[in-house]
Amino acid sequence: xxxxxxxxxxxxxxxxxxxxxxxxxxxxxxxxxxxxxxxxxxxxxxxxxxxxxxxxxxxxxxxxxxxxxxxxxxxxxxxxxxxxxxxxxxxxxxxxxxxxxxxxxxxxxxxxxxxxxxxxxxxxxxxxxxxxxxxxxxxxxxxxxxxxxxxxxxxxxxxxxxxxxxxxxxxxxxxxxxxxxxxxxxxxxxxxxxxxxxxxxxxxxxxxxxxxxxxxxxxxxxxxxxxxxxxxxxxxxxxxxxxxxxxxxxxxxxxxxxxxxxxxxxxxxxxxxxxxxxxxxxxxxxxxxxxxxxxxxxxxx
Ligand code: CIZ
Numbered sequence: 001x002x003x004x005x006x007x008x009x010x011x012x013x014x015x016x017x018x019x020x021x022x023x024x025x026x027x028x029x030x031x032x033x034x035x036x037x038x039x040x041x042x043x044x045x046x047x048x049x050x051x052x053x054x055x056x057x058x059x060x061x062x063x064x065x066x067x068x069x070x071x072x073x074x075x076x077x078x079x080x081x082x083x084x085x086x087x088x089x090x091x092x093x094x095x096x097x098x099x100x101x102x103x104x105x106x107x108x109x110x111x112x113x114x115x116x117x118x119x120x121x122x123x124x125x126x127x128x129x130x131x132x133x134x135x136x137x138x139x140x141x142x143x144x145x146x147x148x149x150x151x152x153x154x155x156x157x158x159x160x161x162x163x164x165x166x167x168x169x170x171x172x173x174x175x176x177x178x179x180x181x182x183x184x185x186x187x188x189x190x191x192x193x194x195x196x197x198x199x200x201x202x203x204x205x206x207x208x209x210x211x212x213x214x215x216x217x218x219x220x221x222x223x224x225x226x227x228x229x230x231x232x233x234x235x236x237x238x239x240x241x242x243x244x245x246x247x248x249x250x251x252x253x254x255x256x257x258x259x260x261x262x263x264x265x266x267x268x269x270x271x272x273x274x275x276x277x278x279x280x281x282x283x284x285x286x287x288x289x290x291x292x293x294x295x296x297x298x299x300x301x
Pocket of ligand 1: 022127
């Protein structure tokens, strides 16, 4: 074991910390984590832990969500600059103005958003439950969906609901081009194409399965298929290959690499535990309203 890993494990015990890592993190970060998953799974794991400190390896909105759900714990991020461009594509003022334009609409917000945006929302959703959340809302109601236009359009295609969709997008998923997916399909004709709903509608149209990261992992594990073309952030390939050594996983694009997700590394994890930085907190008033939107989502069965 490398000295950096043994020092992290030693400090983790001393500080009473757990390390949780998103499915898009660097392989060595995933391998050292106590739990690897999607943002909601990570926040729920954090909420259940008895550890005092949660070292959250992901991007800022994910650590914020953990801090909202587990307000009695210390949430640390190894790199405070690991932000999310999609979450930054709508500001609280812009959402306030949109709500004024459609005062009767129900606001559904993707988990990839800041705490302030969640606080102004009626419901939160993740990529795994977005369609279910929207289907559960009264049919006569208009729905404002923020901030991801691709996930919004995917929900619209599945539900046919009256939706106002914000024009945000994830730059990493936007880089997955339908032309590239077509070429990969020609190279691997028996492969299943499995994509994330943050992909463009052209890419989604070429897929066999559209799913969140946890859904992608489950689908590939349970499928009889042997080869899969994966349309999401390439960090997920590590877990897919580790959990399915007899299957072949091909990235839909080599460019779908999120630079923010890759800011966390072993050195920064060690420094974070040494110096107890960088603490993520959310002001009480914002946290209480944001928690309401998250709880209403969790109540939808
Ligand atoms: O909720 C998450 O963690 C994100 C951003 C994607 C996914 O599908 O897991």
